[in-house]
Amino acid sequence: MIEFKNVSKTFRSGQKKVEAVKNVSLSIDQGDIFGIIGFSGAGKSTLLRLVNMLERPDSGAVHIQGIDIQKLSAKELRKRRQRIGMIFQNFNLFNARTVAGNVGYPLKLAGIPKKEREKKVTELLQFVGLADKAKDFPDQLSGGQKQRVGIARALATSPDILICDEATSALDPDTTADILKLLKQVNQDFGVTILLITHEMHVIQSICNKVAVMEAGEVIETGNVFNTFTNPQHVTTQKFIRSVQQDLPSKSILEKWKANGGKKLYRIIFQGDITNQPILSTTTRKHHVDFNIVYGSVRELQERLFGNLLISFTGDDSHIKQVLKELKTIVKIEEVDDYESGLV
């Protein structure tokens, strides 16, 4: 659907050069809700704006449905843009137009006759739950309502792609959840492919099926959300994941644990069906080892279960080794070292 092929974009202002996007290759499939996450300045917005050529790449290409959109003429590009909806962190509504006027604007651009336009606007406002606000002006709306108008406006011309630049970053947690639900609905009801960027991992966790992590202009990790969450490769990815699910107790608790002669801690990660089986107790019983769960959780992610437990074992050293060896064949298990726990 959308393909970034070795795209780079550098901004030059005077002597300064900022490589906002560095040699990024990504491919977003039809029907995806693809999330790009990264800290501020990572180059997310720039990458997103390459999709509708609000920014032009210095090298590389962006293909949409197989077409290199950089090669389109100005007029063709405008036509193509009508089928790429975009929503923004600050909503960017036309203040001089009513809610209905805002939603109707892209339809006017597309040359849709008045009657049809009005019908479509009514439908869209119903879809986003703002039918009663049609005649209001944007400054009479709350942030969440403004974003609903933004979404309705972006969907007006029945786009096949929706790109979202931090669509929920200006909203409170409850409103964020509502807007995310709405985006999911857009994806499911209309089959719109969504590319969103965010700096909040919970946004990715709640609606995305795929994720890419960006740092300093580069994509450092990408994959489906379940795998990335359960097996993050890059330190930055791990950091983001910890922001939504703490997989370690706090440093002070770990220090206390160590000071009181606590044993080595092991992290066990369960995924999917394995969470239904009593692996731990069968293995430890077999080798006469006791285990103690120090910390952990089992949660749902992408409709699959995912467990993360910190465990210490008591028993004969050689037996513990046996237990570890056996567990390793079934689940992911690793020693929690001092570096990871922040004790060094």
Add this chain to the structure above:
Amino acid sequence: MKVDWSSFWPQIVEATGQTITMVVATLIFGSIIGITIGLLLFVTRENNILENRFLFQLLNFIINIIRPIPFIIFLVAISQLTRLVVGTTIGTAAAIFPMTIVASFTIARVVENNLVSIDPGVIEAAQAMGASPLRIIFTVLIPEALGPLILGLTFVSVSLIDFSAVAGTVGGGGLGHIAMTYGYQRFDGSVMLVTVLILIVMVQLAQWIGNTLSKWIMRR
């Protein structure tokens, strides 16, 4: 020597009419030219929808040259050009020409300032929807800036009333001329008082119209 008010009134009425003609005509021509230049100035800026360094620098340069010149000096300085274009340097029509030039550049700056305060995100949203630059000018820039723009134009019209009086003193006719020849040179305080009162009423009226209009456009 005092004027005879019974026969003088018609002259006052005529002069008021001339002043209004000068101000309104200048406002109309000045707005057409000024809004066009202001829009050009805005859209040709760096990173804007029709970025054009040369045009921007040129317009900016001309405005910066003309605006600081005191109106009375400008009026005299371009009198040869006025004669060439209008055919004469005295009378209402001859006053409208230099007034329009000055008003155009003032309005251009006012327009530019109002446009700069539009959130660039809104322009970007229109671009992302596939709006052409011309479309953006007429359906985004102008509507979004209209409320404050009317207030800006009101401010300009008030100073045009001032300019018309200045033009009047050097042969432009209107209330400035009356005030100068009867009130000042013949020391008739009553004429001075009447012209001043009429000018005050005109300013108030212009301000009131502008405020009402912009309030109506901004609807809040």
